[in-house]
Amino acid sequence: DIVMTQTPLSSPVTLGQPASISCRSSQSLVHTDGNTYLSWLQQRPGQPPRLLIYKVSNRFSGVPDRFSGSGAATDFTLKISRVEAEDVGVYYCMQATQFPHTFGQGTKLEIK
Amino acid sequence: QVQLVESGGGVVQPGRSLRLSCAASGFTFNTYAIQWVRQAPGKGLEWVAVISYDGNNKYYADSVKGRFTISRDNSRNTLYLHMNSLNTEDTAVYYCARDGRGGMGTFDYWGQGTLVTVSS
Numbered sequence: 378d379i380v381m382t383q384t385p386l387s388s389p390v391t392l393g394q395p396a397s398i399s400c401r402s403s404q405s406l407v408h409t410d411g412n413t414y415l416s417w418l419q420q421r422p423g424q425p426p427r428l429l430i431y432k433v434s435n436r437f438s439g440v441p442d443r444f445s446g447s448g449a450a451t452d453f454t455l456k457i458s459r460v461e462a463e464d465v466g467v468y469y470c471m472q473a474t475q476f477p478h479t480f481g482q483g484t485k486l487e488i489k
Numbered sequence: 490q491v492q493l494v495e496s497g498g499g500v501v502q503p504g505r506s507l508r509l510s511c512a513a514s515g516f517t518f519n520t521y522a523i524q525w526v527r528q529a530p531g532k533g534l535e536w537v538a539v540i541s542y543d544g545n546n547k548y549y550a551d552s553v554k555g556r557f558t559i560s561r562d563n564s565r566n567t568l569y570l571h572m573n574s575l576n577t578e579d580t581a582v583y584y585c586a587r588d589g590r591g592g593m594g595t596f597d598y599w600g601q602g603t604l605v606t607v608s609s
Contacts (some may be wrong), residue, residue, distance in 0.1 A: 378551070414594040418534075425584055425599040426526075426534060431591040438597075469534055473594025476548040478524075478536040 379403050379472050383481035389489045398484045402471035405450045407474070410447040414473035417446055419457045420483075421466040429468075430455065462488060491515040491598045493585050498603030503576050509603060511568035511585030519543070519563040522588040524596065525570050527581035532606045535581070538570065539588065552578075 380403040390396045396471040406413045417430040428437045430446035433453060456465055465488060470481040497509040511523065525537040538549045538559040547559050558571040568585055582602040589597030 408593075412592055414592060416594040416596065418596070420534075425602055426586075426596070428589075428595065428597050431589075431595040431597075435591060437591075437595075467533075471534070471536075471594060471596075473592075476539075477550045478539075478594065480534045480536065483533045484521070 378477055379406070379475055379479050381405045381470055381472055381479050383468075383470060383484050385484060386482060387487070389487050390457075390460045392462060393459050395452075396460050396464075396486060398455045398468055398470075398486075400453045400455070400481050402451045402453075402472055406453075406472050407450060413449065415446075415448070415453050416471045416473065417444075418469045418471060419464075419466050420469065421463075424466075426469065430482040457486075460486070460488070483486045490537050491587070493587065493598055493600035495583060495585055495600045495603035498583065498605045500535075500608060501575055503577055503607055506571070506573045507575060507605060509570040509572070509583055509605070512602060513566045513568065513569075513587075516587070518566040523561065523568045524586045524588060525559060526584045526586055526596070526599075527579075528584070528602075529578075529581045532581075537583070540568065559572045572605070575605075577607050579605060580607045581605060 384399045384403045418426040420426045434446045467483040492514045494512045524539045540559045556574045560569045585596045585600045586596040586603045589595035
């Protein structure tokens with residue numbers, strides 16, 4: 378199975394400042410079809426997960442443009458350009474290149 | 490609007506069975522793959538299973554393979570998860586999620602989840 382490792386596991390951030398979360402996979406996420414199926418999800422307290430980014434860098438409909446995804450092969454990053462209060466929650470990367478799909482451990486974003 | 494509503498959770502004894510349902514509305518159900526994802530209390534997300542739009546292809550996490558069966562009834566716009574031989578490690582909130590048009594892993598809509606507690 379592909380292991381997804383996120384760092385940091387906790388990220389205290391000042392409002393208005395940037396935040397960055399790293400996600401590393403134990404093997405390349407490039408599918409035989411040429412796509413890289415790496416997604417980022419946000420889970421606010423008491424809520425189901427919400428899709429932010431799919432295929433590395435594609436922002437899902439309705440997601441603010443302060444969220445961006447980048448990376449390739451085994452190294453990926455989610456960036457928030459200016460953190461707002463509503464961004465508090467846990468962020469997960471997930472690979473869907475191979476079955477079983479696997480998630481990172483989650484990174485808790487909190488406000489300083 | 491797209492809606493996914495899970496049901497069927499509850500308290501069940503170890504070794505028993507349970508069937509979860511996920512009722513879909515607001516989209517053409519029989520053209521989307523759907524997943525089950527679970528979350529143990531205070532823990533992270535764990536992918537459980539997926540079924541293709543037509544029900545012909547199914548994949549499972551190793552932790553549930555042989556015990557859980559995913560199925561769908563496209564005439565009823567409903568997804569199921571049949572869970573057998575439940576153990577305490579299966580205690581979790583179970584979410585269904587649609588695999589959107591962006592490709593695999595585009596879990597674009599999620600239900601609110603249903604809680605399964607396995608306890609004697």
